[in-house]
Amino acid sequence: MSEAAAAGAPPAVVETSAPAATRPNYISWTAVVMLTVSSVASLRAAPTMAVYGLACVFLYLVPAIVFLLPTSLVSAELASGWSGGVYRWVSEGISPRAGLFAIWNQFAMTIFYYPSLLAYVASTLAYVIDPSLASNGPYTALVIIGVYWLGVLVSSRGMKAIASLASGGVWVGTLIPGTFLVVLCIIFLGQGNASAAPMDASHLLPAWTGIASLVLIVNNFLSYSGMEMNAVHVSDLRNPGKEYPKAMFVAMGLVLAIFILPALAISWVVPAQTLSLTAGVMQAFDSVYAHFGIQWLTPITAIAILCASLGGMLAWLAGPSKGLLMIGKQEGYLPPYFQKLNPQGIQQNILVAQGYVTSVIALLYAFIPDVSSTYWIFSVITTQTYLIMYVLLFITGIQLRRKQPDHPRGYRAPWLWVLCIVGAVSSVLAFAIGFIPPSQFGGGGSAYLAIVGGGVLIVGILIPIALLVFRKPSWKTEPSAMEQA
Amino acid sequence: MSSVADIPSPHHRHPTWLYVSIIVVLVALAVWGVIAYRGHKQTQQATALAQQLQQSFEQAGLPVFASTDQISGVLGTDGGAVCTDSGKDLTDAFLKLQLSNGAGGPGQRPVLVDSEMLKGGLLIVQTYCPDKLQSYEDFVNKLKTKDVIKQ
Numbered sequence: 119m120s121e122a123a124a125a126g127a128p129p130a131v132v133e134t135s136a137p138a139a140t141r142p143n144y145i146s147w148t149a150v151v152m153l154t155v156s157s158v159a160s161l162r163a164a165p166t167m168a169v170y171g172l173a174c175v176f177l178y179l180v181p182a183i184v185f186l187l188p189t190s191l192v193s194a195e196l197a198s199g200w201s202g203g204v205y206r207w208v209s210e211g212i213s214p215r216a217g218l219f220a221i222w223n224q225f226a227m228t229i230f231y232y233p234s235l236l237a238y239v240a241s242t243l244a245y246v247i248d249p250s251l252a253s254n255g256p257y258t259a260l261v262i263i264g265v266y267w268l269g270v271l272v273s274s275r276g277m278k279a280i281a282s283l284a285s286g287g288v289w290v291g292t293l294i295p296g297t298f299l300v301v302l303c304i305i306f307l308g309q310g311n312a313s314a315a316p317m318d319a320s321h322l323l324p325a326w327t328g329i330a331s332l333v334l335i336v337n338n339f340l341s342y343s344g345m346e347m348n349a350v351h352v353s354d355l356r357n358p359g360k361e362y363p364k365a366m367f368v369a370m371g372l373v374l375a376i377f378i379l380p381a382l383a384i385s386w387v388v389p390a391q392t393l394s395l396t397a398g399v400m401q402a403f404d405s406v407y408a409h410f411g412i413q414w415l416t417p418i419t420a421i422a423i424l425c426a427s428l429g430g431m432l433a434w435l436a437g438p439s440k441g442l443l444m445i446g447k448q449e450g451y452l453p454p455y456f457q458k459l460n461p462q463g464i465q466q467n468i469l470v471a472q473g474y475v476t477s478v479i480a481l482l483y484a485f486i487p488d489v490s491s492t493y494w495i496f497s498v499i500t501t502q503t504y505l506i507m508y509v510l511l512f513i514t515g516i517q518l519r520r521k522q523p524d525h526p527r528g529y530r531a532p533w534l535w536v537l538c539i540v541g542a543v544s545s546v547l548a549f550a551i552g553f554i555p556p557s558q559f560g561g562g563g564s565a566y567l568a569i570v571g572g573g574v575l576i577v578g579i580l581i582p583i584a585l586l587v588f589r590k591p592s593w594k595t596e597p598s599a600m601e602q603a
Numbered sequence: 604m605s606s607v608a609d610i611p612s613p614h615h616r617h618p619t620w621l622y623v624s625i626i627v628v629l630v631a632l633a634v635w636g637v638i639a640y641r642g643h644k645q646t647q648q649a650t651a652l653a654q655q656l657q658q659s660f661e662q663a664g665l666p667v668f669a670s671t672d673q674i675s676g677v678l679g680t681d682g683g684a685v686c687t688d689s690g691k692d693l694t695d696a697f698l699k700l701q702l703s704n705g706a707g708g709p710g711q712r713p714v715l716v717d718s719e720m721l722k723g724g725l726l727i728v729q730t731y732c733p734d735k736l737q738s739y740e741d742f743v744n745k746l747k748t749k750d751v752i753k754q
Binding site for chain 1: 617618621622625629632633635636637639640660665666667668669670672673674676677683684687688691692693694695696697699700701702703704705706707708709710711712713714715716717719720722723724727745746747748749750751752753754
């Protein structure tokens, strides 16, 4: 018996399907597709990648092969056999302690993600209302704090509301405007206009300039991070064993299309070097609309894109915090206050506590230039810690296939060992590349190593160790059915 | 034994009032945006500046827009968002966040960017708001760039 099983870990998904009569409320597999897409993909990066022209296809496809595919297929197998998501898989495959490290690092990543995501929301909104607001501290702080708490309020209404709104966000803010953009750009070429970026075979590959190109390619692995996150909701599916893998395959296709096609389309119409990086997406749409004389659509598109960002935020609010709650209850890592659920079964106190932290970070970001100008470093630190989770995930994939080969799984990933090794090596490589100073860093390599290494040590290692050290057996609780969210 | 992980979330009724409220707020924002967003008029000055920018791009060896109308529609006479936000702490901070990989979600992290990504912005500032050129150059000069874009 595994350590997790001995500790009272839940049995497998496929073994424990309750009769439908007692589980009337499910989310559809298409909702999981949309939750996954809203967590991972958006149009936000399209102008950044459009600069690389045709090579953006390579820059997305190679990471898809070595990171997206392993992450998605391994997650699909694990979710089709074990409920609960990353914390549960790693607890079963390695140990409950490793499970804590995995879920903590997934959760910690979101702490600095929300302010940067919502700063983007503020900037996009400012583009149509008053561009000067984008550099206004009080406005930015107000948007970050206000929208975050609104997100907490919305997500407190339960998983069905979150899934519906995230799905709506993907349709309204990503799929429809993205498709419209691509169609307009095809029409642009059809009108006989030359592509702004060269589209010949010699531009299929990016320029190779050694370490800088490696940094670009390897960092793009992280474009697909988050594919596994919504597996925590697997027990909300009617038939998780079959539906979750199906959802992952569809989500993979959509994520690839959302990343590649709009970036390519923008590179046809807009010389991407002209785009403001702060208002890139809106300027790209604005430029395309200007060609067709339909610029009145720009503000509507901005609001639509906001919907996608907010949908993504809701998906992230609901996911890692739920995993943290589960392991916190099961192993007694969290004080009872954080284990409390609202009547809708949502881990509201965790979200509220995170809200206080987010509010403080937002104020620091908006009002203290030293904080805002170095904020990008937090994105490096938290993506580094997130990679720790991925390494644990891939080790778990191999371990569970080895230790529990006959455990029922709705889906068995082909070449699982190869997938896990490729995924783990990719994660380690991305982790190593994370210590190379990017354009933003003015100092030397050793200073950067110390900053990022120190950050990873504190956020990714010391905090979960503290949770382990200070846990109390009396904090362990067996959740009631109503609490099992 | 049942556990926290095995049972779907309770309370799965759709909160209709919430959806309606969100739709109302978003529609109101869109209407406000359409009213507030003026875009840029095709004036003679806007066209002249667009032609000047087009020439600057050609001279710098950068790809050019299909038409000057497209430029004047986006940048007008004031350079649009590029000039409005240029040289401010929060904008520079946000710009640093955006000099990143191709992630559209939480995987966003900085990379070593190509100077070409910043060249266009520099030419726009030079053409539309030369008074902000110095601070823009100061910002750009602090960034380490590499040639990662194939010419």
